[in-house]
Structure formats: C-alpha cells, structure tokens
Amino acid sequence: MTIFRFASPYWLFMLAPILALAVFELTRRRDRKATLLFSTLTGLEAIQPSFAMRVHRFLPLLFYCGVGLLVVALARPQSGVQESRILGKGISIVMCVDRSGSMAAEDFEINRASVSRLTAVKKVFRDFVEGSKDFKGRPNDLISLIAFGGFVDSYCPLTLDHQSLLELLDSIETPVPLYDTRGNLIRTRVIDEESGTAIGDALAAAVERVKDSTNKTKIIVLLSDGMQTAGELSPEDGIKIAQAYGVKVYTIGIGSSEPAPFPQYLPTGQTVMTLQQMDFNPETLQTIAQATGGRYFYAGDVDALKKVCEEIDQLERTQFDAGSYAEYRDLYYPFAFFGVIAAMSFVVLKSTRFSAFQ
Numbered sequence: 003m004t005i006f007r008f009a010s011p012y013w014l015f016m017l018a019p020i021l022a023l024a025v026f027e028l029t030r031r032r033d034r035k036a037t038l039l040f041s042t043l044t045g046l047e048a049i050q051p052s053f054a055m056r057v058h059r060f061l062p063l064l065f066y067c068g069v070g071l072l073v074v075a076l077a078r079p080q081s082g083v084q085e086s087r088i089l090g091k092g093i094s095i096v097m098c099v100d101r102s103g104s105m106a107a108e109d110f111e112i113n114r115a116s117v118s119r120l121t122a123v124k125k126v127f128r129d130f131v132e133g134s135k136d137f138k139g140r141p142n143d144l145i146s147l148i149a150f151g152g153f154v155d156s157y158c159p160l161t162l163d164h165q166s167l168l169e170l171l172d173s174i175e176t177p178v179p180l181y182d183t184r185g186n187l188i189r190t191r192v193i194d195e196e197s198g199t200a201i202g203d204a205l206a207a208a209v210e211r212v213k214d215s216t217n218k219t220k221i222i223v224l225l226s227d228g229m230q231t232a233g234e235l236s237p238e239d240g241i242k243i244a245q246a247y248g249v250k251v252y253t254i255g256i257g258s259s260e261p262a263p264f265p266q267y268l269p270t271g272q273t274v275m276t277l278q279q280m281d282f283n284p285e286t287l288q289t290i291a292q293a294t295g296g297r298y299f300y301a302g303d304v305d306a307l308k309k310v311c312e313e314i315d316q317l318e319r320t321q322f323d324a325g326s327y328a329e330y331r332d333l334y335y336p337f338a339f340f341g342v343i344a345a346m347s348f349v350v351l352k353s354t355r356f357s358a359f360q
Contacts, residue, residue, distance in 0.1 A: 007330070009078035016073045024066040061351060068344030075338035082330035092142035093317055094160055094215035096208040097131075099123055099174055100226035100256070102151040103197030106176040107280045109262030110301075116263065119256045120176055123225045126254060126301050127171055130223070131164050140164070146211050149174045152198035152232040154207045160215060163329075178267055185269035198232025201286065205240025205251065213247045219317045221250045224290065225301070227257040228283035237286050241293045252296040252314070253287035 008014065101120060110122040117125075133139025144160040147167055157170045177196035180188050205222065212220045222244065230237055244251055257280060264278040284300065291298040297313055 005082050007080050007082070009080055009330075009332075011077055013073055013077040017070055020066055020070050020073065024063065027062045027066075061348065064344050064351075065348040068341045068346075068348060071337045071341030071344060075334040075341060077334075079333040079337065080330040081333055092140075092144060092217065093219040093221065093314070094144045094146075094212050094217040095140065095314075096146040096148060096160075096212045096222045097127055098204050098208050098222060098224040098226070099127065099147070099149045099171070100151075100199060100201075100204075100224075101149045101174050101176055102199040102227075102231070103177055104199065104227055104229060104281060105256070107257060107262045107264050107278070108275070109258050109260065109280060110256065118176070119227060120174070122256055122301060124171055124174070126225060126256075128168060132168060144215065144217065146208075147171060148204060148208050148211065150200055150204035150207075151177060152195040152200055154200060154203045156207060156211065159211065195232065199226065199229055200233025200235075201226060201228070201230045201237045201290075202235030202240040203233040205237070205290070206235055206243050209240075209243050209247055209249050212249060219250075220248070221252060221296065221314065221317070224251055224253045224287070225256060226253070226287065227281065228253070228255055228285070228287040229281040230283075230286060237290055241290055244294045249294065250296040250317075251290050251294040253291045253298045255282070255284045255287050255298065255300045257282045 099120075100123065105120040105123065106118050108116045108118050110117055110119055112122065112125055131140055131145060133141075141164070142162075144162060145158075145164060145167055146156075146160045147158040147170055149155050149157055157174070158167050161167060182188050201224070204224070208222045208224075212222065235243075241251075259280065259282045261277050262280045263275040264280070266274045266276050268274060284298070288298040290296075297309075299309055
C-alpha cells in the first residue's frame with residue numbers, strides 16, 4: 003500500500019501566516035488610492051493599462067508562493083510503501099562474512115565463470131536470505147550481518163528488512179592497497195591488518211549480536227575459507243562463547259588449497275592476476291560447527307546451500323507479531339527547487355523590470 007506523509011509536519015503551521023500576509027498584500031494593493039489628483043479624467047480613460055501594470059499587482063504572489071513551497075519542503079513530504087506482517091514464526095540468524103585478503107582469490111566458479119571467494123560468499127548469502135528457484139529464502143527470520151577480516155565490523159542488526167540487508171552486503175569488499183602519486187604503498191599496516199582473518203573475534207561479535215534475541219533458536223552462519231591469521235580471540239575462544247549462550251554455528255567453506263588466480267594491484271591502477279598457492283582450512287570450520295551443535299558444508303557442492311536450508315528449517319521457531327513497517331523516500335526536492343526559483347524570480351523582477359512600481 004502506497005502512503006504519503008510529512009516527516010516534519012509542524013513546519014506546515016507557517017503556511018497560515020504566509021497566506022494571511024498574501025491576502026493582506028493583495029487587499030492593500032486593490033484598495034490603494036491614487037497619489038495624484040486631477041481636475042478631470044477626460045482623455046485619460048481611453049488609455050489602457052500596460053501589461054507590466056496589470057502584472058505588477060500580482061507580483062507579490064510569486065514571492066509568497068516561493069516561500070510557501072520552501073515551507074512545504076522543510077516539512078519533508080515523503081512517499082512510501084507500507085507492508086504488514088501480522089504473525090510469523092522465525093529464528094534469529096547472524097551471517098558472518100569473511101572479507102579478508104585471501105577472499106580475493108578467484109578459485110570458485112559461478113555459471114562456469116571464475117569469481118573471487120568473496121563473490122561466491124555473496125552469492126551463497128543472497129540465495130540463502132532472498133531465495134532462488136531452488137530455495138524459498140528466509141522471509142520470517144531475523145537476520146544480522148557481520149563482516150570480518152583482521153577486524154570485525156557489524157553492518158546490520160537483527161532485522162526483517164532483508165532488502166536493506168542485501169544492499170549492505172553488496173558494499174563489502176576485500177582490502178585493496180593504496181599508492182601515493184609516486185607509486186609508494188601507503189597505509190601498509192592497515193592493509194596488513196585488514197587482510198587477516200579473525201574468526202574467533204567474529205564469533206564473539208556474532209554471539210553478542212544474537213544472544214539477547216527473544217527467539218528460542220539462535221544460530222550463526224559463518225562463511226569463510228577457515229584460515230585464522232589475526233584477532234585477539236582464537237576459534238576455540240569463539241566456540242566457548244557460543245557454547246555458553248547456546249548458539250549453534252553453521253559453517254560454509256569457500257575455496258580450496260590449490261594454486262589459484264590472485265589479483266595484484268599495481269601503482270598504475272592496473273590489476274594483474276597471478277597464480278598463487280592459497281590457504282583453505284576446512285578443519286577449523288568443521289571443528290566450530292561440531293563443537294556448537296551445527297553443521298559444516300562446502301559451498302562447492304551443488305546441494306550445499308540446500309542442505310543448510312533444510313537443516314535450519316528443522317530448528318525450533320518462535321511465533322512473533324512483526325507489526326508493520328514502511329520504507330519512505332523524500333519528495334521535497336521539487337518543492338525546494340521551485341520555491342527557490344520563485345523567490346529569486348521575485349527579487350530579480352522587483353529589482354529590474356518592475357522597479358518603478360511600488
């Protein structure tokens with residue numbers, strides 16, 4: 003259902019005094035008496051008023067219309083689509099996406115085309131959340147998004163707004179080295195730290211995100227190549243934290259241990275693909291899943307995602323009333339634009355063509 007609203011409606015109260023001033027101005031001009039007295043008007047009656055004389059009395063309307071449009075713009079008119087979900091049953095899921103440097107390796111295929119591990123992760127993530135021809139998606143599940151390299155970033159809290167969630171997913175990228183104008187590498191320490199993989203820290207952050215959810219079932223889906231190379235906490239520490247709060251972790255492995263094309267970013271801005279030996283550690287992912295009561299899947303299997311969905315569908319769900327929500331877009335731009343044009347036109351005309359009329 004399409005709905006309309008003003009985000010700041012109190013500004014509209016200013017329209018009343020503006021309207022009153024406009025009426026007063028027109029009335030005053032209509033009742034204005036002549037400032038020159040003649041003994042007779044004979045001969046003057048035949049003179050028709052010029053176009054400028056006809057128009058100038060309405061010139062103040064241009065100003066008041068412009069101010070009125072600006073007031074409407076300040077009230078922020080918005081249009082939105084409202085959706086309602088009355089009752090549903092779902093679980094709470096935190097999706098942990100690995101964005102470390104190794105995820106740039108192109109040892110994965112989608113539709114027979116080589117893609118990076120991160121691209122494969124995004125494809126798995128999107129199919130899992132949004133659904134596809136083989137999967138129904140997770141429309142009633144509260145889903146959160148966390149990305150991690152050497153540091154952990156919380157992109158989105160638990161939400162039913164999966165469209166916004168997937169838009170945030172698209173913004174996740176692997177670290178890229180930066181060069182100055184002389185071709186020298188800058189921010190090397192930051193790049194090195196961001197290129198690491200802090201699985202333990204990511205698990206701890208994911209548990210913190212989901213532990214207070216009112217849903218009975220709380221799970222983490224970790225998509226990674228499984229090679230811990232950074233962070234304050236080890237995967238074992240993350241396992242203990244997940245166990246303490248009864249959070250199951252489902253892990254999905256991405257990649258392989260074979261040499262794979264890996265991008266090299268040159269100071270010239272070019273990217274060259276070189277063959278490098280890559281790390282892939284499914285054992286860590288298997289250990290995490292087994293210790294927390296989850297399951298490990300390899301994303302290279304055709305039915306891997308389907309198996310994840312099927313298993314998660316068997317978990318206990320919690321009934322909830324999601325109420326309604328709406329997504330709005332601002333409509334104030336044309337009001338502001340034409341308001342400024344009208345006000346400026348009044349000032350220009352008053353100072354030029356109609357300067358003789360007061």
